[in-house]
Amino acid sequence: MEKTALLAKYMPPNAAPIIAKWVDYFQCEFKISKTRSTKLGDYRHPCGDKGHRISVNYNLNQFSFLVTTVHEFAHLLTWNEHKNKVKPHGLEWKNNFKKMMSPIFGLQIFPPDVHQAINRYMTNPAASSCGDLHLARTLKAYDVLKDDVLHLEQLPKDAVFKIKDGRRFAKGEQLRKRYRCLCLDDKRLFLFNPLAEVFLVEG
Template identity: 60%
Template sequence: MDKIQILARYMPPDAAPLIGRWIDYFKCEFKISRGRSSKFGDYRPPFDGKGHRISVNYNLNPYAFLVTTVHEFAHLHTWNEHKHKAKPHGAEWKNNFKKMMQPFFEKDVFPADVKHAIVRYLNNPAASSCSDLNLYRSLRLYDNPKESIHTVEKIAVNTLFKLKDGRVFQKGEKLRKRYKCVEVATRRIYLFSPVAEVEVVSSNQ
């Protein structure tokens, strides 16, 4: 199976040929990675005899996978042009990200709601697509539903929830952009993103 066929399993099929050409053109090692809760993708510049390296989480929905892939290729393109002189998510990267998204708009690979959210995001792209709540929510609508998983903003105040590491928290009030939550075991206070994915703990657990 060639790389375009493999890529088409993870992103909108019409986008796969162009991404395949980018991999060849930039001589990039492109890896479909295990799921990582801390990031959707990663770019590493040439170092110690290795060339450009990009990894994207395998468990993203096709639209999130493509947005993340373009995000990381924009880092690669910016590094080629400016090396370490450009900030990681500065004006140079933002301009490249905008330009590199355009062919996928022309191919009409995104649903209307996701395209609208991307256009809004492109007006001032943040460091991560998941740090833009509007874009993150739009992309998440296309995830496969997970019955036990909820986002913090969708559960009621005082609800108990747990993280993958087993720690249990109680949801509190919203402070500006984040929710104040108390870890049950230590009574320490943590601030959670509205779109943080958590598992609700039922009262009889």
């Protein structure tokens, strides 16, 4: 399938030509990846006989997919300019994220709430869109969830829930941005993002 048409299946179609041009210009290997629980996307700089590589999870909604893609291309541009001499999410990356988001913003393809959330996020971009709860929550609103899937922040304290691998947890107190939860299977404590997708255990 032609590159632009393929990208248009995962992001707002009007943005696909821009991303396709970036893939060609930077000679980047762009992979639509399986779901990864620890990250939405990934950038790897050239190494050995491999060039720039970017991967983005296939199951993101179209706006999350696009924001994550721009995030990773900002890493690529920053590496081209500074190699590994600067912090991964330092000022240089933040400036490049803003620069690369600018032509996307010009397309007027985001719903008003997403546009506003990204605009606010761009004043000081975080290491991940998930790190900005306002932006993450706004983007998550466009996810299509199964009927039995909830976000952790929707559950009351002490509620018992499961995650996809079957482990059971009791929801604890919120510590800054994350919830401390006790795994009922091995009694270990874990920190969860408020927007983690969970399944309520009845009874």
